[in-house]
Amino acid sequence: MASIQEELSPETRQAQFEQGVAISLHLWLSLTVAVQNGLGGADSEDKRDWFAGAISDMFPSFVDLAKLSQTQPEKKAPKEPDVEDVEATLLQVMWDEFETNVDDDSEVEVVERIFKVRAQCAAGNFGFVEELRSRWLATKGKKVEVQVDTKDQDTDWESDDDEDEEDEDVDMDEAPALVAAPKEKPPPEVDEDGFTKVTRKKR
Numbered sequence: 001m002a003s004i005q006e007e008l009s010p011e012t013r014q015a016q017f018e019q020g021v022a023i024s025l026h027l028w029l030s031l032t033v034a035v036q037n038g039l040g041g042a043d044s045e046d047k048r049d050w051f052a053g054a055i056s057d058m059f060p061s062f063v064d065l066a067k068l069s070q071t072q073p074e075k076k077a078p079k080e081p082d083v084e085d086v087e088a089t090l091l092q093v094m095w096d097e098f099e100t101n102v103d104d105d106s107e108v109e110v111v112e113r114i115f116k117v118r119a120q121c122a123a124g125n126f127g128f129v130e131e132l133r134s135r136w137l138a139t140k141g142k143k144v145e146v147q148v149d150t151k152d153q154d155t156d157w158e159s160d161d162d163e164d165e166e167d168e169d170v171d172m173d174e175a176p177a178l179v180a181a182p183k184e185k186p187p188p189e190v191d192e193d194g195f196t197k198v199t200r201k202k203r
Contacts, residue, residue, distance in 0.1 A: 008124040010061075010062040010063045010065070010066035011062075011063055013062040013121045013122065013124060014061055014062040014063050014121075016117075016121050016126045016129050017056065017059070017062065017117060017118060017121040017129075018052070018053075018056045019129060019133070020113075020114070020117030020118075020121065020128070020129040020132060021052050021055050021056045021114055021117065022049070022052035022056075023129070023132045023133055023135075023136045024110055024113040024114050024117065024132060025048060025051060025052050025055070025110065026048070026136050027110075027113075027132065027135060027136055027139070028106065028107075028110050029106065030094065030100060030102045030104070030106055030107075031048060031051075031094065031098070031100075033100075034094065034098040034099075034100045035047075035048050035098075036143060039098045039099050039100055040097050040098040040099075044098070047097050047098070051093055051097070054089070054093065055086065055089065055090070055114065058081045058085070058086060058089065059080060059081060059118060060077065060078040060079075060080065062121070062122070064078075065077055065078075080118070083111055083115065086111050086114065086115075087107050087108065087111050090102075090107040090110060090111065091107055094107075113132065116128055117129055117132070
């Protein structure tokens, strides 16, 4: 049985952290849909694994940090990445590698999970990683059903109707204005004797 010292070793913490990052990405619906639909090409699954490694590499390794503190305690430890940087990297990789524009802010939740995993692994607590692993195992192998958005088709139909309405508006504009209608001739004036009065046109 492994000792507590081994369980809390830098190597164990790093391995748990990397698993936590990988599972967080596996639980990301946007990425799952992209992989299942091959948006990253034939090697979409391999790209997801590489993606997890790239995100993990943004953080200083627990192993390297431990060595640094032992060999060069006076040296300042490398900085942890900013939340915004990790979010931006998630979005950029999704666009570059999977041709997916994530616009539902779901990357925020993924990054929150990753930073929570990071903090707990740093403290030698792997409870959250286990929780994520249980969630992932419950969904593993299940295909995500995505409803196709028919919004664009509706828009096309609406645009046709709009064009018809515009044509009608143009026709109405081309109709002669009422003020331009020809004036009717006034009825002839007849005097008391029954003679029709002759009126001259005004010059």
